[in-house]
Amino acid sequence: MMSMPTHTFRIVVAKPGLDGHDRGAKIVARALRDAGMEVIYTGLHQTAEEIVETAIQEDADVIGVSILSGAHMTIFPKLFGLLRERDAGDIVVVAGGVIQSEDVPRLQEMGVSAVYDAEQPLQALVDAVTRLAAERRVRLGL
Amino acid sequence: MDVVEGIKRGDRRALARAISVAEGGGAAPLVSALFKETGRAFTIGITGPPGVGKSTLTGALVTRARKEGKSVGLILVDPSSPFSQGALLGDRIRLSDHFTDPDVFIRSMASRGHLGGIAGATGDAVMLMDAFGKDLVIVETVGVGQSEIEIAEVADTTVVCLQPGSGDSIQVLKAGIMEIADIFVVNKADHPMAGQLRREIRVMMTMLDWQGWAPALVMTQATAGEGVDQLWQALWSHRAYLQESGELRVKRASAFAHEVRNLIVGRLAGAVDGAMAAAAVSGLMEQVADRVLDPYAAAEQIFQRFDPKAPHSPGARLAPRVRATVKGFHKASETETAHHHKMIV
Ligand SMILES: Nc1nc2c(ncn2[C@@H]2O[C@H](COP(=O)(O)OP(=O)(O)OP(=O)(O)O)[C@@H](O)[C@H]2O)c(=O)[nH]1
Ligand SMILES: [Mg+2]
Numbered sequence: 130m131m132s133m134p135t136h137t138f139r140i141v142v143a144k145p146g147l148d149g150h151d152r153g154a155k156i157v158a159r160a161l162r163d164a165g166m167e168v169i170y171t172g173l174h175q176t177a178e179e180i181v182e183t184a185i186q187e188d189a190d191v192i193g194v195s196i197l198s199g200a201h202m203t204i205f206p207k208l209f210g211l212l213r214e215r216d217a218g219d220i221v222v223v224a225g226g227v228i229q230s231e232d233v234p235r236l237q238e239m240g241v242s243a244v245y246d247a248e249q250p251l252q253a254l255v256d257a258v259t260r261l262a263a264e265r266r267v268r269l270g271l
Numbered sequence: 272m273d274v275v276e277g278i279k280r281g282d283r284r285a286l287a288r289a290i291s292v293a294e295g296g297g298a299a300p301l302v303s304a305l306f307k308e309t310g311r312a313f314t315i316g317i318t319g320p321p322g323v324g325k326s327t328l329t330g331a332l333v334t335r336a337r338k339e340g341k342s343v344g345l346i347l348v349d350p351s352s353p354f355s356q357g358a359l360l361g362d363r364i365r366l367s368d369h370f371t372d373p374d375v376f377i378r379s380m381a382s383r384g385h386l387g388g389i390a391g392a393t394g395d396a397v398m399l400m401d402a403f404g405k406d407l408v409i410v411e412t413v414g415v416g417q418s419e420i421e422i423a424e425v426a427d428t429t430v431v432c433l434q435p436g437s438g439d440s441i442q443v444l445k446a447g448i449m450e451i452a453d454i455f456v457v458n459k460a461d462h463p464m465a466g467q468l469r470r471e472i473r474v475m476m477t478m479l480d481w482q483g484w485a486p487a488l489v490m491t492q493a494t495a496g497e498g499v500d501q502l503w504q505a506l507w508s509h510r511a512y513l514q515e516s517g518e519l520r521v522k523r524a525s526a527f528a529h530e531v532r533n534l535i536v537g538r539l540a541g542a543v544d545g546a547m548a549a550a551a552v553s554g555l556m557e558q559v560a561d562r563v564l565d566p567y568a569a570a571e572q573i574f575q576r577f578d579p580k581a582p583h584s585p586g587a588r589l590a591p592r593v594r595a596t597v598k599g600f601h602k603a604s605e606t607e608t609a610h611h612h613k614m615i616v
Pocket of ligand 2: 325326327362411
């Protein structure tokens with residue numbers, strides 16, 4: 130009874146940094162909703178601290194970080210540092226947006242589970258998020 | 272993770288997980304373990320049509336509450352998609368000032384097919400936040416237009432928000448929202464038609480016979496924080512009225528009775544599904560389809576053999592006849608359906 134599975138995956142879609150539009154993030158959010166997920170959309174200009182607190186309170190399986198500018202090399206170390214500090218390292222982090230391909234291995238090294246650029250089909254992102262969320266639930270026995 | 276101990280310790284991750292468990296239909300052991308810790312929070316419902324400014328106003332109220340040093344729990348309900356069962360939960364956008372305040376806990380919640388303007392697990396989540404020690408628990412409902420008035424079962428004080436120039440006052444009259452309002456807010460007071468809406472509400476209020484508490488009427492401009500002090504005051508006046516008149520206990524007793532009834536109905540619904548599945552297997556429903564047996568007689572036969580304590584096996588449910596499926600969308604999971612049952616009716 131206690132650990133009845135919900136099967137409804139929850140994902141926080143965040144748009145950190147200063148660049149001003151979130152069209153891409155909204156398209157992704159809608160695609161994830163249409164795949165049956167509960168998508169918590171937090172708006173523009175989120176700090177790492179705000180993203181982590183949101184993910185904790187929302188009991189998110191996944192944090193999806195949308196990046197347009199080159200800000201990712203500073204946001205991700207902060208994000209992972211805070212997740213570890215708050216005992217929330219089990220929350221999966223994926224990145225999407227405009228990311229130079231030479232940055233991808235470094236992001237993965239930091240702990241980003243999947244990286245998507247706008248060129249790839251949306252369905253690939255949806256599939257990856259679904260798989261990562263399901264694996265996390267299994268790992269945690271949820 | 273022992274979420275009960277975690278909640279008693281003030282661990283936010285435990286509270287977050289507990290709410291998810293409640294959403295999945297597993298609230299019973301949590302509520303049993305924590306019920307004695309509940310009943311202290313002031314619970315407030317914020318309801319009204321889509322886009323009226325509920326989230327903005329909620330944000331302004333949180334700022335006001337924090338100025339008084341009160342801790343706040345928020346439950347922001349948005350609808351689930353009936354097609355995918357997914358949801359886009361966007362109320363948080365207007366609450367970003369409070370994201371990192373350790374004394375504010377914000378939870379977005381999808382309605383998951385529940386129709387009353389809140390989610391099936393909203394009441395349980397309120398209790399969990401209350402047990403966690405929040406001074407105020409504020410619930411923002413789905414943007415409602417019709418008679419989604421269930422919030423009044425969950426909240427001590429219900430705030431109905433309306434906006435000028437939208438024909439809202441007519442809606443309110445039609446939908447029976449008038450009767451659940453402890454406080455009316457005319458938001459977007461900066462709108463030229465605000466004065467007119469205020470007069471309309473005044474007139475409507477004279478049409479009902481109020482016993483004890485007549486709803487307060489507050490003008491706000493949530494985006495500028497204007498009128499929020501007056502709303503804050505109205506909330507505490509109503510609170511004082513509830514306590515001094517003994518109405519609070521009466522109100523909560525009736526809400527609990529309603530909840531207990533719903534829990535029983537939910538269990539019965541499971542047994543009914545089992546009986547229906549058995550009836551289908553035995554060919555009874557075929558007879559109805561062939562017009563050999565009429566629906567009333569079939570129901571009577573099933574009812575005579577009905578065992579309310581028959582264990583609920585979701586697998587035995589009759590699936591509703593699906594007329595069309597949208598490509599890429601999938602059906603509700605078993606637990607969601609069971610949950611749906613527990614709450615509706
Ligand atoms: N002019 C004016 N606009 C306002 C006021 N309060 C809110 N708004 C705007 O109204 C829009 C909707 O505000 P929300 O707070 O999201 O409304 P809501 O009722 O929570 O909306 P849903 O949750 O979608 O039903 C936003 O663009 C707000 O900025 C106000 O007092 N005056
Ligand atoms: Mg809202």
